[in-house]
Every structure is written in structure tokens, then in C-alpha cells.
Amino acid sequence: MAQAPATHTQDGGVYFVPHDSKWPLFASVFLFLTMLGLAGWFNESSWGRPTFFVGIAGLCAILFKWFADVVLESVSGYYNKQVDTSFRMGMVWFIFSEIMFFGAFFGALFYARTLALPWLGGEGSGVSTNAFLWEGFSAAWPSAGPGQVGGDFQTIPAWGLPLLNTLILLTSGVTITIAHHALKAERRRQVLLFLGLTILLGCVFLFFQVEEYIHAYRDLNLTMGSGIYGSTFFMLTGFHGAHVTLGTIMLIVIWFRCLKGHFSKENHFAFEAVAWYWHFVDVVWLVLFLFVYVV
Structure with a gap:
């Protein structure tokens, strides 16, 4: 690599300034193709699906090269x-932006369950909306909403796979913490072992979530079309699953970097950043487990 450009700070230090990069431009192009393809796919256009996957493949390639430069x-x-x-x-x-991201979805769940549902049932109104607009509507949660959109469905019990997945994620939070302490103590084999266990636990979590989705669609008639409950359930659990997938990919990258000896006990922020993200994913799941499955 050519000599790194730098700029001097007020205290006389030198701050690294990266070279001009083509990756942001290419990433923007492929991101546009991804969203264009997704819109076309949703509208059942013949070009939508292939365009979407071309965009995704291009984004993955760009991100790989971009992060390779940073490494x-x-x-x-x-x-x-x-x-x-x-x-x-x-x-x-x-991570703060991710908190706001999930906060919006939990807010939608709160609004639907605590405010909209009672109003549709006639609470706090001089006119009984359930009698005049939706005759026979019962303001009980879980609900498919007025008109029973999607038909009758059953919910997933909290004390089955959801509880197991909760224990898996909590355990993964312990294993990545042990790996972090091992890295600071320069015990490389222990780092690789417990980081590998964290990756394995993340994969097991995703496997059980797929099993849960299959059970929901096949046996419980719980789908994304099952009214407001189905929408919020799959929106929250699905986006969380996407974050677990991303976190697992990040952990795999960090595992290979640890294998190549990239980190020292003083300099390992990439490891710390992934650990922060993984703990964030754990906390989101705990909130999700409580308000989506238990309460």
C-alpha cells in the first residue's frame, strides 16, 4: 500500500486520512439496485427478483473489499x-441508531396493543366502534384486527423454543465475554475456543428460529398476514434474526482475524465492537421475549 496520507491535529499529533475510495460509489449503485429490485419483486415484476439478488451480491462483494482495506x-x-x-x-x-430502530417497532407494538385495540373495542369513546364499524369485534390480544385478517391463528408458547433461544443467547453473551478476557490475557487458544462457541450458539439460535417460523406457518396459521399480531410478531422477530445473522457473520470474520493473530491485548477494538453489537442483540432479544412472547 502507498504511504498513508495524514493530517496534523492541534496538539501536534498525526491523524490518519484514508485514500480516495471508489467503494462508497459502487455501494450506492448496488444499494439502489437492491431496493429497485425489491420494489419490483413486491409488484410481481419479472425483473424484480433477479435485480434484487444482483444488488445483494454486489453489496456483499463491495463490503468484503471495503472492510478488507480497513483491516x-x-x-x-x-x-x-x-x-x-x-x-x-x-x-x-x-448502536444508538439501532436502539431507535427497534424502539420504533416496539412503539408500534405498544400503540397497537395498548391504544388502538381498546379504541376499536369502544373504550374511551362515546360511540362503540365495535358495534357500528366492526360488529362482534373483541378487543383482546393477540388479535388479527377487525375483520380477522388472515383468519384464526395460534400463538407460539413462550416456554418452548423462545425460552430455549433466550438461554442460548444469554449463554453466547457469557462465551464472548470469556473470549474477550482471554484476548486481553493473550490466551489465543481460549479466545478461538470461546469465540467459536459464540458463533455456534448464534447458528443454533438461527436454526431454532427457522424451525419456529416453519411451525408457525405450517401448524398455527400464524403468518405475516395474520393481522396486526402477525405483522408485529414477524417484524420484530424477523429483524432481530437479521441482526443475529449479521452479528454471526461479524463473529466469523473476527474469529479468522484472531486466528491470523491480528489483535493484541492493547489493540483489539474490532473485537470489542463486535462484542458490543452481540450484547446489544442479546438485550433486544430479552425485551422482545418479554413483550412479544410472555406478556
Whole structure:
């Protein structure tokens, strides 16, 4: 790699400035293709599905090359304390944005269950909407909404697979913490072992979630078309599953980086960032388990 560009800070330090990169432009193009293809797919256009998958494949390739450049810059020693601080602040704000992302979905669940459903049942209104607009509607949760959109369905018991998945994620939070402490103690084999266990637990979680979805569609008639309950259930659990998938991919990348000896006990923010993200995923699942499955 060519000599790294740098700029001087007010205290006389040197701050790494990356080279001009073509990856943001290419990523924007493939992201546009992805969303265009998804819109076409939803509208049953013949070109929609292939365009979507071309966009996804292109995004994956771009991200691989882009992060490879960042890793190369890191192992080449270009990053100093100030760059490390910038990365940390960036990860903090990224996780904060994810909190707001899930907060919006939990807010939708709260609104539907606590506000909209009682109003449709006639609560707090001089006019009984269930009598005049939706005769026979019962404001009871879980609900397919007025008109029983999607038909009758059954919910998934909290104390089956959801509880098992909760224990799996809690255990994965322990294993990644042990791996982190092992990294700081420079016990490489222990790092690889417990990081590998974390990856395995993430994969098992995803396997059981797929099994749960199959059971919901095949046996319980619980689908994304099952009114407001089906929509919020699959929206929350589905996006969480997508985050677990992303987190597992990140863990796999970090495992290979640990295998190649990229991290030291003083310099391993990439490991810490993935650990922060994984703990965030754990906490979201605990909230989801409580408000979607239990309450």
C-alpha cells in the first residue's frame, strides 16, 4: 500500500486520512439496485427478483473489499489513539441508531396493543366502534384486527423454543465475554475456543428460529398476514434474526482475524465492537421475549 496520507491535529499529533475510495460509489449503485429490485419483486415484476439478488451480491462483494482495506490499514499500523476514539464513537452512535430502530417497532407494538385495540373495542369513546364499524369485534390480544385478517391463528408458547433461544443467547453473551478476557490475557487458544462457541450458539439460535417460523406457518396459521399480531410478531422477530445473522457473520470474520493473530491485548477494538453489537442483540432479544412472547 502507498504511504498513508495524514493530517496534523492541534496538539501536534498525526491523524490518519484514508485514500480516495471508489467503494462508497459502487455501494450506492448496488444499494439502489437492491431496493429497485425489491420494489419490483413486491409488484410481481419479472425483473424484480433477479435485480434484487444482483444488488445483494454486489453489496456483499463491495463490503468484503471495503472492510478488507480497513483491516489492511489497521494491521499496517496506520491507526493511532485518535482514530481508535473515532471508531469507538462511530460504533456507539451506530448502536444508538439501532436502539431507535427497534424502539420504533416496539412503539408500534405498544400503540397497537395498548391504544388502538381498546379504541376499536369502544373504550374511551362515546360511540362503540365495535358495534357500528366492526360488529362482534373483541378487543383482546393477540388479535388479527377487525375483520380477522388472515383468519384464526395460534400463538407460539413462550416456554418452548423462545425460552430455549433466550438461554442460548444469554449463554453466547457469557462465551464472548470469556473470549474477550482471554484476548486481553493473550490466551489465543481460549479466545478461538470461546469465540467459536459464540458463533455456534448464534447458528443454533438461527436454526431454532427457522424451525419456529416453519411451525408457525405450517401448524398455527400464524403468518405475516395474520393481522396486526402477525405483522408485529414477524417484524420484530424477523429483524432481530437479521441482526443475529449479521452479528454471526461479524463473529466469523473476527474469529479468522484472531486466528491470523491480528489483535493484541492493547489493540483489539474490532473485537470489542463486535462484542458490543452481540450484547446489544442479546438485550433486544430479552425485551422482545418479554413483550412479544410472555406478556
